[in-house]
Amino acid sequence: MRVIVFVRALFRQFGVGLRLLLSLLFPSLCLGCGAEGEQLCECCFSEVISGGVEKGFYADLLKVSTFVAAARYRAVARLCVLSAKHDGQADPQKWTEVVGQYLAERLWESIDCRGALYVVPAPSGLARRWSGRYVAAELSHEVAKSLVEIARQLGESCRVEVVCALQLSALRGSQAGRSAAQRNLRSGQISAFDGVLPHSARVVLIDDVVASGGTLKGCVNALRGAGAAVVAVAVACASTQAATVG
Numbered sequence: 001m002r003v004i005v006f007v008r009a010l011f012r013q014f015g016v017g018l019r020l021l022l023s024l025l026f027p028s029l030c031l032g033c034g035a036e037g038e039q040l041c042e043c044c045f046s047e048v049i050s051g052g053v054e055k056g057f058y059a060d061l062l063k064v065s066t067f068v069a070a071a072r073y074r075a076v077a078r079l080c081v082l083s084a085k086h087d088g089q090a091d092p093q094k095w096t097e098v099v100g101q102y103l104a105e106r107l108w109e110s111i112d113c114r115g116a117l118y119v120v121p122a123p124s125g126l127a128r129r130w131s132g133r134y135v136a137a138e139l140s141h142e143v144a145k146s147l148v149e150i151a152r153q154l155g156e157s158c159r160v161e162v163v164c165a166l167q168l169s170a171l172r173g174s175q176a177g178r179s180a181a182q183r184n185l186r187s188g189q190i191s192a193f194d195g196v197l198p199h200s201a202r203v204v205l206i207d208d209v210v211a212s213g214g215t216l217k218g219c220v221n222a223l224r225g226a227g228a229a230v231v232a233v234a235v236a237c238a239s240t241q242a243a244t245v246g
């Protein structure tokens with residue numbers, strides 16, 4: 001028994017040492033400003049959860065009662081999203097945690113999270129999944145984890161499941177550089193997988209960025225078509241001048 005404890009302690013020490021060595025050899029870079037030291041420096045930390053989005057605009061557009069965004073799609077918040085999606089060297093874990101926790105807190109305030117809740121990431125094209133990260137799915141996991149943690153701290157019951165319930169037609173590429181009309185066309189290319197969500201499932205839809213809202217509208221329609229109730233939409237960043245304040 002003692003031997004096992006000793007070996008375990010040795011491995012733990014070895015793990016700590018290894019992490020220290022790795023951090024010395026490859027120091028973390030801030031996802032927002034690139035400064036050495038942390039994955040998300042103190043200055044950038046507050047920027048990625050700065051809010052400032054006119055929620056009513058998207059709530060009306062998507063016909064949902066609750067729309068939550070962590071920040072406007074600009075400056076540091078925008079750089080974080082772009083790095084998280086495209087920079088293979090960057091580690092977006094801290095950013096995902098911070099944004100996911102913020103969104104979960106806002107969701108907990110706005111909707112009834114007790115009982116069963118399904119967190120569904122907006123779908124990503126095959127090309128994106130192949131060449132970059134599926135940020136919406138990573139955010140969905142953080143939101144779900146944080147919701148469960150909030151419930152635990154409050155002694156409430158909350159059963160959250162992340163379900164990749166939506167698919168995008170395989171031949172569609174990135175949204176970047178497409179006109180609003182093309183994006184709206186694409187929104188019709190999103191469909192829900194059969195039978196992955198129970199009927200009348202209460203769904204929170206998650207995406208990294210919303211611009212014209214075309215993709216999210218397609219997602220909401222597909223989910224409603226599959227019999228789900230979309231109770232909220234949450235994104236890391238929201239863009240469009242019509243939808244911003246301050």
Ligand SMILES: [Zn+2]
Nearest residue numbers: 030033041044
């Ligand atoms: Zn920074």
